[in-house]
Every structure is written in C-alpha cells, then in structure tokens.
Amino acid sequence: MGGGVAAPAAPTGARCGARQWSLGCMCIQASELPASVHIARHAIASWRGVYGIAHRRHACQSRVQRVRQNLACAVVLVRRHAACRRDPLLLLVIAAATLQGVMGHGYMIHPPQRSSMWRANFDTPENYDDNALFCGGYSVQYDKVNQGRCGECGDEWSLPRPRLHDEGGKYGQGIIGATFKQGEMTNLTIVVTAAHKGYFEFKLCPKSSAEEFTTQDCLDRNLLKLADGTTKFTGIEDTGIYHVPVQLPADIACDHCVIQWHYKAGNSWGSCSDGTQGIGCGAQETFINCADVAITKV
Secondary structure, three states: OOOOOOOOEOOOOOOOOOOEEEOOOEEEEHHHHHHHHHHHHHHHHHHHHHHHOOOOOOOOHHHHHHHHHHHHHHHHHHOOOHHHHOOHHHHHHHHHHOOOOOOOOEEEEEOEOHHHHHHHOOOOOOOOOOOOOOOOOHHHHOOOOOOOOEOOOOOEOOOOOOOOOOEOOOOEOOOOOEEEEOOOEEEEEEEEOOOOOOEEEEEEEEEOOOOOOOOHHHHHOOEOEEOOOOOOEOOOOOOEEEEEEEEOOOOOOEEEEEEEEEEEOOOOEEEOOOOOEEEOOOOOOEEEEEEEEEEEOO
C-alpha cells in the first residue's frame, strides 16, 4: 500500500484492545492514528496535483493509482477517529473515498463545459473536480430522493436551483465558449481521465437568454446525431482525448444555446432488460456537462 502506515497483524475476526482501532482483520494502536493525518494531507495534495495537470497529460495512471492507494489507506485509519468529525480535511478524505475507486472521469473541453472554461483560458472560476460531475455520485443519484435523476449540468438533481452549474450558479455565467454554424458538422472534444465503457450522447437546448434555465425537456427535444447517423458514441475503453463528430441541426440558430454531454458508464453489474444480469446493465454512473455556445445562421 503506497504511503501506508504499517499496522500490526491480528487474526481474522480478532477483537482489538481498548487502545486499538479495528481494521477488520488487523488492529492498529491508537498512538499511530496521528500519522494518518499526515497521510491524509499528502494524499489530498497528490490528488489535487495529479488532476490539476490531467488536462495537459493523459498518461498519469500509475500516479493516479498511487494517490488512490494513499487515499484508501488514509480513510481506513481515520474513519473511526474522533478527529474526523472536527477536521474538515479528514472529512474531505472520507468524502473522496465514496468515489469507490472511480476518481475523476472526464469533461468536455470543446466547447468548454462551464466549470472547465478556465482550462481554455477563459476568466472563470476554477474547478479542479470538473472531471467528476456525476450527479452527486452513484449512491446519491440512485437514492430514494433522486431516483436516478440528475441535474441538467451534472449537479445532484434534488439541490435547489440555481445549482453550481446552472445559470446563475457559480459556474453558470453565460459566457459563450464557442460559436458554430447552423447545420455544421463539428468535432466535440471530450477528455476522459478514467474510462468506464458505456456511451456518450449530446443534446442541444436553444434558449432565449443567457439567464434562462436549461431544462432537460428542452435538451431531450434535440438529440444530436453523429457523423454515421447514430446518436450514441461507444468504444470508450481508454483514457485520453476523444473527438466526436456531431451534426448540428440545420434549423436551429441561437445566441444562447447549451450543448449537453451525457456519459452513461457501462462497467457496473446490473439487471438486464431480458431478465439476465451482466456488466453494463441496470443503473450506471452518469456524467453530465453543459457548454454555452452560439449557433449562427448560414
């Protein structure tokens, strides 16, 4: 375990002493817990660093794995420590663990999605977690409240509008990230930092103003076609940059349009429509971005 603190082995199922913390089949002395704070701080620094450069380098998987291991080690050491209820940094480590090993997935960079615009040199707020707009996470998206639903731009559905990525939210500033021509065939560019199979879809919502909320009903009316006439881009097997040729509608021109990138992963086990079970069936993680664009008349 990279960067881990050695813990004394204990027989499986053993009970730990009064000054020890149980890690399942191991016990760790309470005196060793302060070291976990150091691990946590190092893990967070490494985590932020690797994703701070992820938009420039796409061959950092070994480092990502080491960061993931540091986080996992820190979490098991601090999860039951009373300090984690007082130290926001430790709470952040535990929150990171809820990603369940799926850290950072992707973002739309052309046109730049709202909280990735800073990567394209726009003067907008920076979001170093812009590759993890996944509806609050799998367990949140599919809980009793959200029931599989997601905010139009990747935020948790049940949050009040404006959410962070909505119009009027922190990142929804109405800045046009790219201008296209009516009926144009163009490449939309996605940076994938952890590939999870599945497919991409792209939708378009023409709005009357920058302030008008994007709605899913509006987006669903304009599912964009790919160059081959289909609507689902598949073959997402590796990390890297994906250029997806998309046909813009010939009958839509707008000063304020929103292009939505919708990535439904396909690497989780679930129930299939034919009654069987398999990888890619049933509920899957979902990633959603919104980009503000203009489409001019030809």
